[in-house]
Amino acid sequence: MSRGVLSRRVIGALVAVLATVTSATVPVSAAPHGDRDGRFDQPRQGFAPPWTTLRDAPPGRVGLDSGPIDAAVARVEEWTRTHPTPGTDHPLYSGAVSLLAHDGAVVSRSAAGYAVRYADGEGTELPAAEQVPMHTDTIFDLASVSKLFTSIAVMQLVESGDVDVDAPAATYVPEFGVNGKESITVAQLLTHTSGLVSWLPLWSAYPDVPSRIQAVMDVAPQNPPGTNYEYSDLNLITLGVLVERVTGDPLDEVVAARITGPLGMVDTGYNPPAAKLDRIAATEFQSAPPRGMVRGSVHDENAWSLGGVAGHAGVFSTVDDLAILAQTILNGGTYRGERIMRRSTVEAMLENHNEAFPGNEHGYGFELDQIWYMGGLTGPRTAGHGGYTGTDLVIDLASRSFAILLTNRVHPSRSWGSINLARETLSTGLAKALAVRPVRGRASWYTGIGDASQSTLSTVSLRPRGHVRVKFDAFVDSEITDRLTLEARAEGGAWTAVPLTVTGRGAPSGEVAALSGTGHRTWWQVRADVPHAAEITLRWRFITDTRYTGRGINVDNLLVTDRGHTLLNGEKEPHKLQPDGWDLRSR
Structure with a gap:
């Protein structure tokens, strides 16, 4: 062995030892005052390093103040027992699981309340022995957060050259190009500017899956394409069909093969197996259709009537799986060496394509800059999506942070109301944990x-x-x-x-x-x-x-x-x- 090789190995070993000693003995507070870690007032540019991998760490280790995080999580947990509106005789939601992360560190993971609590739609509580507590690995029906998976699948096809995002959707699904939809582009479906109505009663007005899909293909726009913003499930149902036509495979198989499988999202997918039922949060007691207490099957009636797999709803997941997806976006499309999208594709998904519709900022699939659930994290470079069942994901590129809140707020009834206050509270807690350093002096x-x-x-x-x-x-x-x-x-x-x-x-x-x-x-x-x-x-x-x-x-x-x-x-x-x-x- 040459003296040069030996010297390099010895030096490398010494560096490793010094790094270990330094990390073990130097407190976080000793970091330089101008350090960017944990800063809200020094927005990051671009993506996180592609090798960033999630690990657990206390907030202080990445420059965060634990106080606002603890306070926000405490409120989210309290609302599994009480309601913020005085006089309301039920909690805000049955149960909740949350996760907060910054710079690749999961700084908070919490579970409270119950995955299964009620026996009927009136809110009759099950006997204590039959109630199922929430756990951090509880699996939730994501509802419209599912739209992100469909959108990523579409953008993967754009990246491969199989789909042109500016081409008419009818190029790939010819029967869609009728009744004024001939010019609706893939981009307009992704940004909800197609002019389509928000919803159709597919489950009740049509007898089977083919007729329900055909109803979406036949519907006429209520507004000329590109002239207004209208959040519509039909846009994503159409894109789900497009993915299946272009790939030749069912949507659930495409998502598994191209997104969740490569990323190692082991608890994410459509129609979860019966073996996982004991980990799944219940949603609503439904009498029309007569499904009883829904658990382990998609809550959305239209997605249910389409076999549980649809472009707009149907995905089940956990906070830790969604954390992988969030970090993949922060990393520019890659995680643990598996790249599911190029950086340029992720950039296109996070760019505001709805400048003509202020207040409805939207990328390709991702919602942008929505304070009503992004709270203090909101900004032009903050992306996410919410779900009707009480779920949301907020990704803040400017601070390389994200917040995930999963609740079963429709258990036992959707009429129990909105949880936007909890969504905002959790995101704002993370924002307040990030530092804003004084311009002059110590405070x-x-x-x-x-x-x-x-x-x-x-x-x-x-x-x-x-x-x-x-x-x-x-x-x-x-x-x-x-x-x-x-x-x-x-x-x-x-x-x-x-x-x-x-x-x-x-x-x-x-x-x-x-x-x-x-x-x-x-x-x-x-x-x-x-x-x-x-x-x-x-x-x-x-x-x-x-x-x-x-x-x-x-x-x-x-x-x-x-x-x-x-x-x-x-x-x-x-x-x-x-x-x-x-x-x-x-x-």
């Missing part, structure tokens, strides 16, 4: 109030000698209707909003009366001029409406001057600021 003022709330940060009374200038930095992550204002009050007068001039990535142009918005994830520089008064008080006021909030608001580096004279320096004189609903945070 910034932060308010993360919830719905229908108000917080104020007021100065002491100031006595300017002339025109007042206010400068501060603001990190704003709020629903567009939740607004931060700067207000001034002269002695004996009323509070008046002060116009603001803002600079920074994603900042509003011109003078604005208030600050709001999500997704830009950067500090803005804010300037304001206040008319002279003998005595004046300033306050930063954040007010939220009745539903949906982002991560919250930070302000920092506050400076109030007149004629070059400093009236208040927030970094040096925090005691001159009076918080109500604000506190100083280092992250």
Whole structure:
């Protein structure tokens, strides 16, 4: 053996030993203050390294604050016992399983409540011995989250050249091209801009599978293709048929062979086997059709009537399997050496193709930037999907994080209502666990109030000698209707909003009366001029409406001057600021 080879081996061994010692002895808090790990205010570009593989780790190990995560998970678990609306005599949902991850680390995995709890649609509880608790490996009916699997299968065919995403769908399914659907493209089906109605009663209005599929092929658009957004199961049913026609194989076999099999998603698929029934969460007690308490069979009546395999619904899965799918997307289409899509294909799936329909941002299959369930993680580079049974997946490329919430909210009845509050709560908990570092000094003022709330940060009374200038930095992550204002009050007068001039990535142009918005994830520089008064008080006021909030608001580096004279320096004189609903945070 040569001396050079020996030296390299010795050096390599020493490096490995040093790395082990360092990782074992250096606390997370010793990481540099500017470290990108766990940062919300330094959005990542591109995808995660393709070799990123999921592993369990405590939040602090990847730079997260465990407090907001614990609080969010506690609320999700509490709602398996209670309802957030006072006076409601049932919980928000029977049971829930959640998973949160950042930078390849699963930082939280939780199960609460019951996979099977009720005997009938009225909510009669089963005897305790017959109830089945939720576990982290409980299998759920994903409902419309299934649409992601169909969309990936379609995009795999686009990638291979077998399908042109801009071609009419009738190119591949000729009988679809009737009654005004001749020009509907594959892309329009993927983005719900085809003009088709949202739903048809296939299970009740048609006698068998062929006639039900034919009904979708025959339906006429209710709007000209490409002129509006209408979320439609028919779009994905059609795409499921397209996948089968192009490949020559049933949709469930395509998904197994090209997606779940290569990725090792062992508990994901259609029509789960009877051997797994004891792990499956029950859904609804159905009397029409007369199915009784549905468990182990797809809840969606149309998918059920199509044999349990359809483009819009039918997939069952667990949080850990869905975590693999989420990390595959974050990795740019690959996981553990198995590539199911090229990076460019994933990019196309995550690009907003619905710019003409603000508020309905959509990639090819993935929903984008939807605060109603993405909460504080929402942004232009946040993708996901929800399911009617009470499921959702949120993938935030900007922080390389994801949140998964699986519930059986329709058990025992769909009439028990929406779980959007839980969806938003879990995603926002992860967002708040990510750090926003102060612009200057060791801390910034932060308010993360919830719905229908108000917080104020007021100065002491100031006595300017002339025109007042206010400068501060603001990190704003709020629903567009939740607004931060700067207000001034002269002695004996009323509070008046002060116009603001803002600079920074994603900042509003011109003078604005208030600050709001999500997704830009950067500090803005804010300037304001206040008319002279003998005595004046300033306050930063954040007010939220009745539903949906982002991560919250930070302000920092506050400076109030007149004629070059400093009236208040927030970094040096925090005691001159009076918080109500604000506190100083280092992250």
